[in-house]
Amino acid sequence: MSKQTVIELKNITKVFGEKPREALTLLEQGLSKAEVQAQTSQVVGLNDVCLSVNRGEIFVVMGLSGSGKSTLIRHINRLIDPTSGTVHVNGVDILGMQPEELREFRRTEIAMVFQNFGLLPHRNVLDNVAYGLEIRGVDKSTRHGMAIEWLETVGLKGYENSRPHELSGGQKQRVGLARALIMDSGILLMDEAFSALDPLIRSGMQEQLLELQIKLKKTIFFITHDFNEAIKIGDRVAVLNDGELVQTGRPEQIILQPATDYVAEFVRDVNRARVIRVGTIMDKTLVMPCEVVVPLLSTCEDVLPLFAAHDYVGIVDSEGKRVGGIGAKGVIAALAQHHQALE
Amino acid sequence: MSGRLVYVGQIDMFPEIFETRPVRIWIDNGLDWMVKYWGDWFEAGAYPLLVMLLAIQNFLLSVPWWLIIIALGGLAYVATKRWILPIVVVVALLLVGVMELWEDAIKTMALMIAATITTIAFALPMGIAMSRSVILRRLVTPILDLMQTLPSFVYLIPVVMIFGPGKVPALIATIIYAAPPLIRLTDLGIRLVDTEIMEAAQAFGATKRQKLIGVQIPLALPTILAGINQTTMMALSMVVIASMIGAGGLGYQVLQGIGRLEVSRGLFAGLGIVALAIIFDRITQAFGKRLQERIGLSDKNS
Numbered sequence: 001m002s003k004q005t006v007i008e009l010k011n012i013t014k015v016f017g018e019k020p021r022e023a024l025t026l027l028e029q030g031l032s033k034a035e036v037q038a039q040t041s042q043v044v045g046l047n048d049v050c051l052s053v054n055r056g057e058i059f060v061v062m063g064l065s066g067s068g069k070s071t072l073i074r075h076i077n078r079l080i081d082p083t084s085g086t087v088h089v090n091g092v093d094i095l096g097m098q099p100e101e102l103r104e105f106r107r108t109e110i111a112m113v114f115q116n117f118g119l120l121p122h123r124n125v126l127d128n129v130a131y132g133l134e135i136r137g138v139d140k141s142t143r144h145g146m147a148i149e150w151l152e153t154v155g156l157k158g159y160e161n162s163r164p165h166e167l168s169g170g171q172k173q174r175v176g177l178a179r180a181l182i183m184d185s186g187i188l189l190m191d192e193a194f195s196a197l198d199p200l201i202r203s204g205m206q207e208q209l210l211e212l213q214i215k216l217k218k219t220i221f222f223i224t225h226d227f228n229e230a231i232k233i234g235d236r237v238a239v240l241n242d243g244e245l246v247q248t249g250r251p252e253q254i255i256l257q258p259a260t261d262y263v264a265e266f267v268r269d270v271n272r273a274r275v276i277r278v279g280t281i282m283d284k285t286l287v288m289p290c291e292v293v294v295p296l297l298s299t300c301e302d303v304l305p306l307f308a309a310h311d312y313v314g315i316v317d318s319e320g321k322r323v324g325g326i327g328a329k330g331v332i333a334a335l336a337q338h339h340q341a342l343e
Numbered sequence: 344m345s346g347r348l349v350y351v352g353q354i355d356m357f358p359e360i361f362e363t364r365p366v367r368i369w370i371d372n373g374l375d376w377m378v379k380y381w382g383d384w385f386e387a388g389a390y391p392l393l394v395m396l397l398a399i400q401n402f403l404l405s406v407p408w409w410l411i412i413i414a415l416g417g418l419a420y421v422a423t424k425r426w427i428l429p430i431v432v433v434v435a436l437l438l439v440g441v442m443e444l445w446e447d448a449i450k451t452m453a454l455m456i457a458a459t460i461t462t463i464a465f466a467l468p469m470g471i472a473m474s475r476s477v478i479l480r481r482l483v484t485p486i487l488d489l490m491q492t493l494p495s496f497v498y499l500i501p502v503v504m505i506f507g508p509g510k511v512p513a514l515i516a517t518i519i520y521a522a523p524p525l526i527r528l529t530d531l532g533i534r535l536v537d538t539e540i541m542e543a544a545q546a547f548g549a550t551k552r553q554k555l556i557g558v559q560i561p562l563a564l565p566t567i568l569a570g571i572n573q574t575t576m577m578a579l580s581m582v583v584i585a586s587m588i589g590a591g592g593l594g595y596q597v598l599q600g601i602g603r604l605e606v607s608r609g610l611f612a613g614l615g616i617v618a619l620a621i622i623f624d625r626i627t628q629a630f631g632k633r634l635q636e637r638i639g640l641s642d643k644n645s
Contacts, residue, residue, distance in 0.1 A: 077546055105550030118543030121638045122561045132547040183547070335523075337347025 002164035006187060006219045007053040012085035014071055014243075029335060033243060046082070047069045048244045053236075055186075058213060058220040060234030061302040062227055062266075069223045069334055073191050076221060077110045088211045096103050107136045111180035117172045119164040119179075125151065126160040129178045134207030136183075143182075150178040154208070163220065177209075181216070194229065206233050216235035227266040228309055230322075231255065231275055251275055265308045272335050274340040281334040282315045284308070286325030290314040296323065302329050349516040370587060378504050389511045396510055400453035408445055412436045415622060422629035431625070444593060444615040451592035452619060454510070454585065455578040458517040462574050466522045468565070470529025471555065480530065487523040495520055495584055503588050513581075513590030521577040525570035531557045532566025562638065568631040575623045579616060593619075 001157050015023040023042035026035070033044045046068045053059040074080040075087055075177040080092050086343040087094050090109065097105060111132065126147050127134075133143035151157055154174040164172055173193060180188055194202045211234060213220065224230050231251035232238045239262070246261035256273050258264040266275035277295035292306055295312035303326070306313050403411065412433055419428040439448045473480045495516055502512040535558050544554045560567075586594030593612045600609025 074542075079545060081540055098375060103548040103550060110546075112543070112546040113537050114543055116537075116539050118537075118539040120543075120558060131544075135544075135547050135549050135553060163637070163639060164352060189546075308576075330439075 004055040005052045006055045007051075007059075007088060007221060007290070008086075008088040009049060009051050009072075009075065010086045010088075012046050012049040012072070012075055014045040014068070014075070014080065014081045014088070015042050015083045016045050024083055044243055046075075049085075049240075049243075049245050051238055051245065051248060053219055053221060055085075055219050056217045057235040058222055060222045060224060060230040060237045061240050062224055062230040062237055063240035064225055065309045066242075068241045069225075069240050070191055073189050073221060073223045073239065076104055076189055077112060080228075081196050087220055107132070108183075109185050110187045110189060111147075111183040111185045112189040112191065113173070113176045113180045113193040115195055117164070117196075119172060119175055121164050123124065124161050124163055125156065125167070125175050127177055129182055130181055132183045137330060146182055147178070150182045151175075154178045154179070169197050170205065171204060173197060177205075186219055188218045188220045192225065195225060204227070209233060211298070228270060231270065239266070252280060253275060256280070272302075273304065274299055276300050276334060277314055278303055278313075278331075279323075281330060282324035282326045283330060284324040286312065286314075286327075287322055290325060293322070300335060303331060304328075354613035362387065374501055374504060382505060386507075386511075389506060392457070392514055393511050395515055396453060396457040399457050400450055401448045403453055404446065408440060411449075414625075419622075419626050419629070422626050423635065428625055428629060432622050434512050435622055439615050439618050442611045442615060444596065444612060447591070447593045447596055447612065448615050448619060450590075451579070451582050451594065451616070452618075454517065454590055454592060455575060455580065455619070455623070456513065456515055458521055458578040459571065459574050461514070462518050462525055462578075463523045463571065466525040466570070466574075467529055470526045470567075470570075471533060471560075473530040474533035474559075475524065483526070487526060490519055491523045495581070499588060500582070506588040510590055512588050516588070517578050517581045518583055520581050521574045524573035525567070525575065528566050528570030528573070529563065531564030532570075535566070536562045539590060565631050565635045565638065568627060568634060572627040572631065575627060576620060579620050579623070582616060583613070 009098050013027060014025060015027075017023065017040070019040060019042060023036050023040045023044060026039060027033075027044065027047060031039070032239070035046055036042065036044055049068075049072060049306070051059075051061075061069050061072060071080055075082055076089065077128075078097070079093065084255055086092065089105070092105075094102065094105060120131065123131070126144060129147040130138075130143040133146065138146075151160060154177055156174050156178070157170060159167065159171065159175075164175065164231055168176065173196075184270055194205050197205060206229060207219055209220075221226050222233065224228075231254070234251055235248065237254055239246045239254070239259075241262050247254055247263050249257075252275055254263060255267050255270055255272065258267045276292060276299060277296065278300065281300075282296075290310070290312060294303055294306070294315045296315055296317050298315075309330035312325050312330075314325045317323050358393075415436065415478055416429040416433045420426070422428070438538045439445060469483070493513065495560060498519060499512070499516050502515050506512040506515070540558060540562070541554065544558045549557065582590065582592055582594035583597050584594070586592060586598050593615045596612030597609050597616075
């Protein structure tokens with residue numbers, strides 16, 4: 001393994017109800033979730049979920065409401081304990097932690113952003129951002145100084161003394177983001193962080209997060225019900241359905257090869273031109289000199305305007321070496337083909 | 344028709360399953376025994392209550408009447424930042440003075456304040472403990488139901504037997520009557536704190552204490568203040584009954600009015616109680632509203 005695994009969940013099963021063991025035994029015997037629920041009246045939230053997240057990547061779990069995604073994210077900082085399975089963060093088994101160790105872990109290694117912001121309404125913005133540092137025991141002038149810096153970073157300079165209820169949704173979530181980032185922890189959990197925001201604001205926040213991530217290089221575990229959001233910000237995406245992981249992969253992989261009809265359903269509404277990268281569909285034999293070259297990671301959308309003036313474009317890798325090319329027909333065929341394949 | 348009015352009582356009488364007289368004798372003797380051997384201990388234990396009550400009463404009586412009117416009017420202004428409530432407060436207090444009820448009103452006020460302070464002192468921790476333990480809540484809730492529904496005379500008698508007539512049993516009876524709403528509302532207020540906010544505090548590694556002091560109590564404060572408002576109101580509604588066992592104050596005037604068939608005396612004292620009720624109700628409510636606005640809860644509803 002070349003990449004460093006930061007978060008590792010193994011065989012996580014979570015049963016809600018009074019008799020979780022009973023349901024667990026039946027699940028292990030191979031009964032389906034629905035059968036177990038019918039027999040024991042216990043609700044299976046997550047069933048045998050395994051995933052690992054690498055350092056510095058944005059890992060997005062996409063699922064509809066009731067799929068168990070909010071339950072899943074809460075296992076990583078142990079706001080919820082699994083019925084069975086293991087959770088390792090930075091190689092440490094967090095389920096084995098004593099309360100004091102767990103608090104220390106939460107104070108230093110992992111921060112969280114919430115769907116409905118979870119801000120403290122009785123404190124002003126500055127003290128909200130400084131909250132985690134206060135819990136950690138940082139003195140007032142230091143934490144206020146840092147909070148002012150982070151408020152500036154997220155674009156909320158001048159709002160220090162406002163109260164949360166005076167802010168708009170987008171501003172509130174910027175406060176939530178600053179409150180998490182100020183902790184300077186390696187891992188950031190984002191539970192539907194942008195779902196409560198208006199579409200335009202949401203898109204702005206997504207871009208801001210990607211921009212920040214270039215500098216911060218955090219390990220981000222992001223939960224969303226919005227497939228487009230998942231493929232826009234995710235380095236890797238996992239699709240969760242009814243408590244089970246259906247598919248995990250790079251956004252493009254999922255769009256080009258949806259594992260099940262369920263995933264294909266989401267892929268149908270995606271703007272493929274924006275996701276499919278030319279590197280995936282290029283013609284490797286096309287290496288003759290040409291007027292325009294684009295990087296491997298360019299999307300179809302990026303290259304389409306170029307075909308107004310050129311027959312084909314060359315493709316170069318990150319070192320500028322020519323690795324192939326593609327013409328207008330190739331792009332259109334790729335887009336149409338992927339479309340057709342799903343119909 | 345007359346045939347229907349025949350007395351048929353005995354036929355449907357509830358059968359005697361076992362004899363209850365020994366139980367009653369046991370209870371009565373037990374209480375007598377307690378009064379005889381533990382009475383002094385109880386009195387000694389309640390002595391600090393008496394000291395506090397008298398300190399409050401003597402302090403309020405030593406302050407000139409106009410200063411009290413200015414102070415309460417000022418408090419009303421601080422609570423509302425408008426002039427309507429302070430004017431109402433000043434007029435109501437002047438009326439109490441004009442009706443020659445000033446001293447009685449102060450005594451009643453002192454009893455109410457002492458009862459409220461004592462109630463807060465043990466209802467708040469109890470409410471907090473209940474919000475944290477389901478078992479405790481299940482255990483205490485029926486006791487609170489009992490405290491609220493049991494006719495006050497039923498516990499007034501044993502309390503008087505133990506402490507003797509006077510201010511202390513009046514205070515204790517008032518506390519028993521006035522504590523349940525504050526305990527309930529403290530418990531409720533803490534449990535109703537937004538789960539996501541609690542999760543956030545937990546996710547940042549807050550200890551139980553940090554959660555309680557930094558998040559739960561501040562956010563439950565409007566609800567707790569509503570409980571304190573209830574406590575003051577219920578304490579005031581106890582003053583007439585409390586005066587029967589020697590609490591004095593406005594309740595005693597009402598009692599005398601009834602006893603002497605002086606309707607005017609009863610009416611005036613009754614109006615005095617109403618005036619106090621309005622003053623304290625509106626001031627505590629206004630403070631509660633300000634707190635809610637500060638937190639931003641009232642904005643959501645408007």
